[in-house]
Amino acid sequence: GGPPGFLKVLDERTIGYADFRGNVQYISVGNLQADDRIALILMDYPNRRRLKIWARAKVTDEADDPALIARLEMPSYRARVERAIVLAVEAYDWNCPQHITPRYTEAEVGEQLLAPLERKLARLEQENQRLKFRSVGAPSEKNSGDILGDGPVELVVSGIRQLTPTVRAYELRAPDGAPLPEWTPGAHLAMPVALDDGRTASRHYSLSGDPARADHYLIAVRRDDQGRGGSAALHRTFALGTRLRCALPNNRFPLHEDKRPALLIAGGIGITPLRAMALALQRDGREFALHAIAPTPAELPFRSELAAELGPAVHFWSTRAPGQPTPDLDRLLQDLNPDTVIYVCGPTRLLEGVLAAARRQDIDPTRIRFERFGAPPPEAGDHPMTVELRRSGQTLQVRADQSILDAALAAGIHALYDCKAGVCGTCAVKLLAGEPEHRDTVLSAAERDRAGLLCTCVSRARGDLLVLDL
Structure with missing residues (x-):
């Protein structure tokens, strides 16, 4: 099946249809390469008839015959045609479903056709179970069962x-x-x-x-x-x-649940959480747009899937590919619905670029939610500080270009950590004294103010001294 009109008449003995990019199912091409015989049944419901066509199929790639590909394109269907399936008609038959004469008896079907297939399927099932057991159920030398x-x-x-x-x-x-x-x-x-x-x-x-x-x-x-x-x-x-x-899946970058529109901006591998958000928004019928940015088209994960899944809701941008559209963050934020929630995921420079564009357009920063990959760069005003570790009984001299966590690890302190980017909260410890400058994106106001927590991987002291319960 396909969109209305996808099966086209090429001449009096030839028909064809397009195989669109993103169709990764084997049945469309793989079976035809193994056996070019094909049978089509076209239903004429108003007249209670059906047309059966027997043909030989030929697969033609886009580069081999661009003119043929152009004839099979569907203006109403935006996916790119990757190849053409051309059918040379050898026979056809019109008849009413009430009067179809079987070609084979039931016994002939069972003995000549089904029995060999059933035996072959049984062998394949045994082989499948053996391979499944070897790679998953039974430990291989590679994973040793661990x-x-x-x-x-x-x-x-x-x-x-x-x-x-x-x-x-x-x-x-x-x-x-x-x-x-x-x-x-x-x-x-x-x-x-x-x-x-x-x-x-x-x-x-x-x-x-x-x-x-x-x-x-x-x-x-x-x-x-x-x-x-x-x-x-x-x-x-x-x-x-x-x-x-x-561990169980954890969410520190949740999607809002109400009907406000969403603007999703992804940089490179930052597409990963935003793809899941886009799929959920589309399923719920909510208004959204996804902008996916990468140096070149080949460096954007899930690019072909996004085009097939999201259609006009996704926009692709390249920062280093000649002839490709380049992103303009100011334009992406222009004329937004004032209720739009903005999600950003990617490198620090993308996040900083979006925040700067939002400031230029007087967009409330509380409407911007982000997840960062990598630690934020040092800021111009960063200065050395003294950090007293009360439980360890040590005092650290932390350089301006060094995090508290790195200084503690260098001193041999056993400190929990994971992301080193201020997005997971694993390194958070209790602040006992001093004025902190919080730079994480994970702790809530209550965790910072009432619980007194501080992420040692990114946060610093406003003054010269912090005392931590570490």
């Missing part, structure tokens, strides 16, 4: 796909196929990762699939060879059948 992590949610890597040269998508399912715990758009999963030094670390990755799907989770991980080693180790060690125990 389960990485100690969280309450057991998962197995069931799919891996290379999205860009540096980004891989990982599909995660329950080993027994059971439904997974629910999650909401913007949530992340704390993934256990085996580092090269033998330690198991926790790394947070946004859930980027459809929140309505309970059969699997989907994360996308960008390999950063200059980072702390987590993403590179994950790329090297996660394989089909890798088993994990993760």
